[in-house]
Amino acid sequence: MRYLGILVCLASWGAVALEVNLLEVNLAAVPGVRYEFSFVVRNELEVPERFALYVGDWDRDEWGENRFYPPGTLPWSLASWVAVGPASFVLGPGEAREIRGTVSVPAGVSSGTYWGIVFIHGEPRPVEQGGTTVMVAKRIGIKVYATVGTPRPQGTVRKLEVRGLNPLWVALEFVNSGLANLREVRADVRVYDAAGRELVRVEPSAVPCLPGGARWIVAETGLRPTPGTYVVVARVDLGGEEVLGAQVTLRVRPLSLVPLVAGAGAPRDLDGDGLYEDVDGSGAFDEGDVRLFAEAWGTPGVQGNARAFDFDNSGRVDSADVEALRRLLAKKP
Numbered sequence: 001m002r003y004l005g006i007l008v009c010l011a012s013w014g015a016v017a018l019e020v021n022l023l024e025v026n027l028a029a030v031p032g033v034r035y036e037f038s039f040v041v042r043n044e045l046e047v048p049e050r051f052a053l054y055v056g057d058w059d060r061d062e063w064g065e066n067r068f069y070p071p072g073t074l075p076w077s078l079a080s081w082v083a084v085g086p087a088s089f090v091l092g093p094g095e096a097r098e099i100r101g102t103v104s105v106p107a108g109v110s111s112g113t114y115w116g117i118v119f120i121h122g123e124p125r126p127v128e129q130g131g132t133t134v135m136v137a138k139r140i141g142i143k144v145y146a147t148v149g150t151p152r153p154q155g156t157v158r159k160l161e162v163r164g165l166n167p168l169w170v171a172l173e174f175v176n177s178g179l180a181n182l183r184e185v186r187a188d189v190r191v192y193d194a195a196g197r198e199l200v201r202v203e204p205s206a207v208p209c210l211p212g213g214a215r216w217i218v219a220e221t222g223l224r225p226t227p228g229t230y231v232v233v234a235r236v237d238l239g240g241e242e243v244l245g246a247q248v249t250l251r252v253r254p255l256s257l258v259p260l261v262a263g264a265g266a267p268r269d270l271d272g273d274g275l276y277e278d279v280d281g282s283g284a285f286d287e288g289d290v291r292l293f294a295e296a297w298g299t300p301g302v303q304g305n306a307r308a309f310d311f312d313n314s315g316r317v318d319s320a321d322v323e324a325l326r327r328l329l330a331k332k333p
Helices: 287-296 319-330
Strands: 018-020 025-029 034-043 049-060 066-069 082-085 088-091 096-104 112-121 125-129 132-136 139-148 156-165 168-175 182-193 198-202 207-209 214-220 228-237 243-252
Touching (some): 025 034, 034 049, 034 088, 034 139, 049 082, 049 139, 082 112, 088 096, 168 243, 207 214
Antiparallel strands (some): 018 034, 034 096, 049 066, 049 088, 049 112, 125 132, 182 198, 228 243
16 A cells, blocks of 8 residues: 655635645556545534535536536546545534545556546535525535556647737647646747748646647737738647647738718727727717617628727627627726
8 A cells, every 4th residue: 555645735715614635636556556645624614514525527628617527427537446534524613634535546457547536515504695695515626646657648739720819819729639647738829920020929828638638728929910911830848759730820901991880980999909999980989889889790891890890809790899899988087
């Protein structure tokens, strides 16, 4: 048997003060070996609290949000390897308890990263929300990983997309095609003009990616491209010898702005930020611009000049941009 010690990192969950060490369990595992781990649960309420312990599965969506499932749902689940107890226990006010668990790696298991989660679940308690009392139960999960062997980091860049131009931001979709959990997928994005000059280089924050998972990585460049042709290049470093690459050509066309309704002027950019908030061309940004845009956002005059009216910088113009324009007006001095 091997013992794995875990450092303590305490975190508090709002009105329901449950504290627990939240460092994940990360094993370099050997088939046929049982490992021990432990963590501390503390009740910071002024009344006794009953906690439940149970094991489950989890993964992440493409934007990094956790998703939870019953144990044994996922193909790389180690939920059946984990034993933790007691199933429930009571802590008095300010009382703490060390919880011990084991991870028993089956003999003959194949190389790769397996994972699961141990939940500590509190009792439902009444919480006031907007004048209504609702029952809220807080839970904290401790993620458990076991990597068998030395699987090679592998992956592909499935997509590289320009999403908005004011300023330019891009999203690249990375897929972990290997068997190893990738704790840090690092990317850098560069933008070149038609002459091959590098205009900007950015390095988004690294993201983790589970085996078989996909992650979007967002790069905000701060660049507001003028009409012309550009090349956007992304590179992804998995921490090994291989560096992945992808590129896309961006063509920014000149605007051809016209009045959106009879009697109005052509839309104007009053502050030089590339967005034409003066939709009616009156020389002022006011509620009339929001009303006109709410009626005209689907017309050819807007859709044919989308970058001028993409107020939420999503890469397209739709009803969401009406609300974005309204928010811009609300922030106007």
